[in-house]
Amino acid sequence: MAYEMILVETPAPGVGLVRLNRPSALNALNSQITREVFDALEAFDRDPAIKCCILTGSDKAFAAGADIKEMENTDAVTMLSGGDFTDWSRLSRLRKPLIAAVSGWALGGGCEMVMMCDMIVASETAKFGQPEITIGIMPGAGGTQRLTRAVGKALAMEVMLANRHLTAQEALHYGLANKVAPVESYQAEALALAQKIAAMPAVAAQLIKDSINRAYELSLSESLNYEKRNFYLLFGTEDKAEGMKAFVEKRKPEWKDR
Ligand code: CAA
Secondary structure, eight states: OOOSSEEEEEEETTEEEEEEOOGGGTTOBOHHHHHHHHHHHHHHHHOTTOOEEEEEOOSSEEEOOBOHHHHTTOOHHHHHHHTTTGGGHHHHTOOSOEEEEEOBEEETHHHHHHHTSSEEEEETTOEEEOGGGGGTOOOOSSHHHHHHHHHOHHHHHHHHHHOOOEEHHHHHHTTSOSEEEOTTTHHHHHHHHHHHHHTSOHHHHHHHHHHHHHTTTSOHHHHHHHHHHHHHHHTTSHHHHHHHHHHHTTSOOOOOOO
């Protein structure tokens, strides 16, 4: 498929990469670029050769938020009847692990988009923020919920009410990010992490992701039950048979991803 605002690559076997590529607007997320991101990631999700994905931007900006120029002349009823931003849930429905490689600005919808990914590898220059209040609105793609779960109520309030930015080190401290690396190497770090995951059995990886995400949706007893069902399900896979046989035979397993 031809894309205009993103670049799509396969930087290593099993790894799909989508790069936001709208440098003139610091990768501001208008409806076209978000549609292209969701389409490209869904195509990787359907591709059996791809086992882990990376979503990234430029060293200067992951994304400086939803496109303010696109939203300037819209109104509440138009937003409501068009269901604006509801399609962002397409990111949460991806089955394969998704790593955000983040450098520079990750503001507003940019911060919300990285928080919808499964893991974050940040450069030392990454700045996370929800500045919507400075333009008279509030986060609308999960910021008030996901950032609060990640950093706690008091700091989330400061970020969203006083436009406080979180540094990469703070993101790491609060468990929002997995790793911080120099700007010269954060992309390589994200790729190394993706390759590690791509070398694992795919069905187990998908069910682990699915089970972890339930921790944010269900009560503990419901999510423990959900986990147990996914656990049982893996006993029906060829990779379970191969993984355990290889362990007993003291050799490396050969995954079928089935
Ligand atoms: N929407 C549209 N265009 C944007 C943009 C955005 N969110 N952010 C940056 N741009 C554009 C600028 O208008 C500018 O374009 P022109 O050269 O044509 O004027 C270009 O990108 C470069 O930006 P700056 O000149 O402002 O760059 P800077 O280095 O001086 O400042 C910045 C960088 C602090 C990130 C600043 O651009 C900024 O504050 N951007 C807006 C951040 C923001 O408010 N984001 C929240 C958006 S609302 C939202 O996301 C809602 C939601 O929850 C879904």
